[in-house]
Amino acid sequence: MTTKITILCLILLSFGVSCSVATNSYAKVMDPRTLKLNKHQKLTHLHLYWHDTVSGTKPSSVAVLPPRNNATVFGEVNMFDNPLTVGPQLGSELVGRSQGLYAASAQDQFGLLMAMNFAFTDAIYNGSSITVLARNAISDAVREMSIVGGTGHFRFATGYALAKTHYFNPTTFDAIVEYNVYVLHH
Numbered sequence: 001m002t003t004k005i006t007i008l009c010l011i012l013l014s015f016g017v018s019c020s021v022a023t024n025s026y027a028k029v030m031d032p033r034t035l036k037l038n039k040h041q042k043l044t045h046l047h048l049y050w051h052d053t054v055s056g057t058k059p060s061s062v063a064v065l066p067p068r069n070n071a072t073v074f075g076e077v078n079m080f081d082n083p084l085t086v087g088p089q090l091g092s093e094l095v096g097r098s099q100g101l102y103a104a105s106a107q108d109q110f111g112l113l114m115a116m117n118f119a120f121t122d123a124i125y126n127g128s129s130i131t132v133l134a135r136n137a138i139s140d141a142v143r144e145m146s147i148v149g150g151t152g153h154f155r156f157a158t159g160y161a162l163a164k165t166h167y168f169n170p171t172t173f174d175a176i177v178e179y180n181v182y183v184l185h186h
């Protein structure tokens, strides 16, 4: 019975007729327009630089678990709070921070699991975030990563990020990575 009402409701919604159905005490089918989801999704392109500083007295990225093998550093986990800037220089305009972790998750190659939020502090994006959860094969020239969600300005976010190493110091392991992020959101 509930299913039939839900279907009827969905049909009504498709004709632009408002409808909401309680399927039980804690869940109901809602008209997406109540969350202003009727309009087309927006596509935003973000071009940012991600600064992973592991050396020096004030690193923004710290190894919290050691590697289990020294060839591919499998098992190493870094926790980071990395600046996100508009330009490739660390001193360029700061728009937010990338907070999260990367973990070496490939045994036979350099491959990371990235789990991070881009927490924006700039202008209309202040307080909003997008979440990246993805594999990052760091020896590839360009790595594609998935955007799995967002908050605030980026609610209901999906999309992808293209990461390209802009600078890498093989002695200190400090890196600057260019991110081109394409995010669909409401």
Ligand SMILES: *[C@@H]1O[C@H](CO)[C@@H](O)[C@H](O)[C@H]1NC(C)=O
Pocket (backbone or CB within 6 Å): 067, 068, 069, 070
């Ligand atoms: C990795 O290399 C370091 C330094 O040579 C050594 O102390 C450590 O035991 C090695 N780790 C493994 C898992 O082989």
Ligand SMILES: *[C@@H]1O[C@H](CO)[C@@H](O)[C@H](O)[C@H]1NC(C)=O
Pocket (backbone or CB within 6 Å): 121, 122, 123, 126, 127
């Ligand atoms: C961002 O929001 C925080 C918290 O509301 C506020 O303290 C800060 O001044 C805001 N920054 C900008 C650039 O608007």
